[in-house]
Amino acid sequence: MAERVARLTAAMDRLYEFDREPVALDKLQSGGKFAGLFAGEHVAATEFVIGAFFVLHGVGARDLLLGLLLGNLLAVLSWTFICAPIAVRTRLTLYWYLRKIAGPGVTLIYNVANAFLYCILAGAMISVSATAVGLVAGIRVPGLGAVWPTSLGWVLVTAALGAAFTAMAVLGFSKLSRFAEVASPWIFVVFIAGAVAMLPRLGVSPGLENLWAVARVKVWNGVAAAGQEKFGLAHVLFFAWFCNLAMHVGLSDMALFRYAKKWTYGLYSAFGMYPGHMLAWIASGIMVAAVGREMHPGLMAFEAAGIAGVAGVLLAGWTTANPTLYRAGLALQTITPNWPRWKITLIAGGATTVLACFPVFFLKLLDYVAIYGLVLMPIGAIVFAEHWIFPLLKIEQYQAEKRGWTFNGAALGVWLGTLGICAILPIHLYFRWLPGWVLALVAYTGLMAWKGER
Amino acid sequence: MSSRLFRRISGGLALVSLALCLAAPVAYFLRRISEGSYRKAFLLASIAWFVLATARALTPDDGPPPG
Numbered sequence: 392m393a394e395r396v397a398r399l400t401a402a403m404d405r406l407y408e409f410d411r412e413p414v415a416l417d418k419l420q421s422g423g424k425f426a427g428l429f430a431g432e433h434v435a436a437t438e439f440v441i442g443a444f445f446v447l448h449g450v451g452a453r454d455l456l457l458g459l460l461l462g463n464l465l466a467v468l469s470w471t472f473i474c475a476p477i478a479v480r481t482r483l484t485l486y487w488y489l490r491k492i493a494g495p496g497v498t499l500i501y502n503v504a505n506a507f508l509y510c511i512l513a514g515a516m517i518s519v520s521a522t523a524v525g526l527v528a529g530i531r532v533p534g535l536g537a538v539w540p541t542s543l544g545w546v547l548v549t550a551a552l553g554a555a556f557t558a559m560a561v562l563g564f565s566k567l568s569r570f571a572e573v574a575s576p577w578i579f580v581v582f583i584a585g586a587v588a589m590l591p592r593l594g595v596s597p598g599l600e601n602l603w604a605v606a607r608v609k610v611w612n613g614v615a616a617a618g619q620e621k622f623g624l625a626h627v628l629f630f631a632w633f634c635n636l637a638m639h640v641g642l643s644d645m646a647l648f649r650y651a652k653k654w655t656y657g658l659y660s661a662f663g664m665y666p667g668h669m670l671a672w673i674a675s676g677i678m679v680a681a682v683g684r685e686m687h688p689g690l691m692a693f694e695a696a697g698i699a700g701v702a703g704v705l706l707a708g709w710t711t712a713n714p715t716l717y718r719a720g721l722a723l724q725t726i727t728p729n730w731p732r733w734k735i736t737l738i739a740g741g742a743t744t745v746l747a748c749f750p751v752f753f754l755k756l757l758d759y760v761a762i763y764g765l766v767l768m769p770i771g772a773i774v775f776a777e778h779w780i781f782p783l784l785k786i787e788q789y790q791a792e793k794r795g796w797t798f799n800g801a802a803l804g805v806w807l808g809t810l811g812i813c814a815i816l817p818i819h820l821y822f823r824w825l826p827g828w829v830l831a832l833v834a835y836t837g838l839m840a841w842k843g844e845r
Numbered sequence: 846m847s848s849r850l851f852r853r854i855s856g857g858l859a860l861v862s863l864a865l866c867l868a869a870p871v872a873y874f875l876r877r878i879s880e881g882s883y884r885k886a887f888l889l890a891s892i893a894w895f896v897l898a899t900a901r902a903l904t905p906d907d908g909p910p911p912g
Contacts, residue, residue, distance in 0.1 A: 573898045577891060580866045584887060587870040588880075597875045696870075697884035699891045 413482030413649070420650045422659055428647065429663030431575040433635075434671050435711035436519040437512075438582065439688035439704060440756050441634075442675030447535070447684060448622035448757075449615030452607045458624050459672065462631025463664040469632070469639035470648075471657030473771070477778050478648030479656075485645045489770060492777045493802035494791035500803070501770055505643075506722035508763050510739055513715040514746030517556060518753035520708025521549045523689035523701045532687045533750035536618055540748045549747045556709055557740025560716045561733045571710035578710070579666060581703035585695030586674035589681035592694075610680040629821040630757065631668055636764025636824060641771040686754065716740055758820060765824045769809040772831035773802050780836050786843055801838040805831050852904050859897035865890035 445455055481488055490498045522532045530544035540546045595605050615621040638644040639660075648656065678691040685691075692700030720736035727735055746752060752759060781788045791799040813827040866887055873883035 569902055570899070573895065573902055576863060577866070577894050577898075580863060584866055584870040587874050588883060590874055591876075595874075696887055699884070699888045702891075 418650065419652045422652075422656055425647075425651065425656050425659035426662040429660050430579075430666060431572060431663075433663035433667030434575060434579045434582065434707070435667075436516045436688070436704065436708035437711070437753075437756060437760075438667060438671040439519055439675045439678075439691065439707065440515075440686070440753055441630075441760075442672030443679035443686055443688070443691065444619075444757050445622065445627060445672065446611060446676045446679050447616040447619050447686060448626070449613050449619065450611050450622045450627055451613040452603070452611040454622075454624040455611050455627055455673070455676070458627025459631050459669045462628040463661075463668050465628075465632040466635060466639060466664055466668070467658060467661045470644065470660040471655065473775065474639045474642050474644050475648040475651060475657035476654040477642065477774065478645040479651055479654045480778075481645070482649045483645065484649065485642045485770075485774070488642075488645065488774060491789045491792040492774055493770075493799040494796040496798035497803050497806070501767070502722045504766060505637075506719045506739065508637075508766065509715050509719035509722065510743045511746055511752055511759060512763065513556075513712040513719065513743045514553075514749075515753040515756050515759065516708045516712035516715065517549055517553050517743065517747035518750060519688050520556075520705045520712070521545065521552050521747065522687055523692065523704035523708075524548050524552060526687070526689035526693055526701060532689070533754065535616070535686055535754055537754060538749065538751040541750065545750070546748050550744055552708075553740065553744025553747050556712050557716065557737060557744060559709070560713050560720070560740060561736050571713065574706050574710050578703055578707045579671065581692065581696055581700060581707075582671040582674040585692060585700055585703075586677040589677050589695050592681045593677070610677055616684055626819070626821055629825075630761070631664075633764045633821065633824055634668060634760055637767040637771075640824075640828060641764065641767040642774055643767070712743075716743060719743070761820050761824075765813055765820075765827065766810065768824050768828055769806045769831040772809070772828045773805060773835045776832050776836045777839075780832070781839070784836065784840060786836070786840050790839070790842075801835060801842060805835040805838065808834065848904050849906060852901050852906060855897045855901040855904070859894055859901060862890045862893035862897060866894065 450458070477488075486498060486502075489501060493501075524530075525532055525545065525548050528544065528548060530548055531542060533541040533545060540549075590602075590605075593605050593609050595602050633640075635644075648654075651657075675688075675691065678695050679686065682691050682694050688704050689701060692704045694700075696703065716736060716739055719739040720732060723739055724730065724732065724735045727738075777788055780786075787793075790796070791802075809827050809831040812830060813823045816823045816826065818826075869878070869883050869886040869890060872878045872886075873880060878886070
């Protein structure tokens with residue numbers, strides 16, 4: 392067993408060898424690059440679903456605006472005060488920093504968990520694109536409560552799209568990523584254009600006099616759809632905050648911010664949050680209200696922008712599923728030493744395609760996003776404690792690296808223990824990560840201090 | 846035409862087509878054009894964006910002019 396873990400971690404190290412050394416000062420990037428990167432990354436296919444779900448969950452108009460303003464502000468501040476400072480001080484990716492702190496065994500588990508979660512996310516994006524193709528092919532989109540595939544047609548469309556996306560990911564990531572750069576500003580425009588074009592259907596007058604009244608009565612009217620839980624300000628605020636939890640509090644965006652000149656570059660995340668996680672969510676809310684509150688991204692975009700809208704949904708799914716598949720493949724490659732990248736991307740794509748056939752992943756996307764962040768959040772707390780709190784309390788840092796531990800038992804125990812406690816906390820799923828983060832921080836610090844005293 | 850100039854022109858025109866993508870729904874919202882015209886304009890401006898932005902992305906930047 393120990394030998395197997397050692398072999399796997401050696402393979403994993405080879406895979407990430409290219410970013411083993413801290414970023415050199417001459418490789419640092421300008422703030423404009425960060426603004427562009429965030430702006431391009433946070434307008435995805437899932438935005439069609441998330442904004443629409445706020446309407447179906449009966450969020451009021453004022454709660455929505457306030458929740459998105461504050462929640463996204465907290466997300467930006469999390470990037471700025473939690474993720475970016477550690478990245479700028481270490482100039483390392485989370486992978487290498489976690490390896491020093493928790494040992495290569497825990498890093499391996501983290502990678503596999505991350506790969507699995509990426510596959511589900513990519514699957515949800517494929518499902519969203521499938522609603523666009525399904526609309527053209529006349530296939531019914533599964534209803535809100537659907538868990539299993541509802542028709543052979545749905546399975547065929549998602550499988551065909553999954554196969555196509557996987558094939559393109561296998562054939563070459565770099566060229567496709569350049570196309571994604573071209574597509575992303577246009578996809579954002581599809582959201583805005585779609586929402587503006589739907590306003591007459593909702594009865595908004597050209598002078599905009601009744602815009603707020605229509606927003607309150609016809610869009611975010613505070614009435615949840617049948618079978619949907621009622622959401623309020625706190626739900627929206629927390630959702631906007633934790634939507635990228637794995638990236639900011641979970642620290643996976645250290646990979647990005649290690650290229651930042653200053654930790655204040657975290658503020659550039661606002662270029663992704665406010666257009667993508669505020670305007671695009673508002674736009675998709677307007678679109679779903681205008682199509683009679685039917686959760687059907689393909690239909691929403693078609694009604695709003697015609698055939699170009701359908702292409703927008705398809706492209707949004709593809710351009711965001713593609714890098715997600717790539718990342719899943721990269722993470723999975725750690726457990727399949729010597730396999731070529733194409734083969735592991737094919738496996739990840741196959742698994743993703745199967746998952747995409749199950750509509751539950753896109754119809755329960757909000758809960759899935761919460762679980763995704765929750766699962767990876769304790770690792771962020773562990774790294775935060777080791778980086779900032781240990782020096783203050785004179786606890787020895789990087790013991791796993793110094794003593795050659797494969798598994799830092801305290802880190803693994805705190806990770807799993809925090810998840811166990813979060814699973815039974817008697818509060819809404821969306822609010823569990825915050826006490827979980829504090830718990831992981833305190834528990835890991837306490838355990839390592841106790842270990843040091845022994 | 847140098848590739849630098851081509852990048853500038855195609856980039857500028859791409860931005861114009863993206864602006865047209867936004868102008869079309871606004872014109873429809875203001876009741877200046879019909880829904881059919883809006884959709885057609887949006888589609889054409891979108892195609893123009895992809896052609897021009899892709900052309901710009903594929904053209905190598907030959908750096909600043911000498912001197």
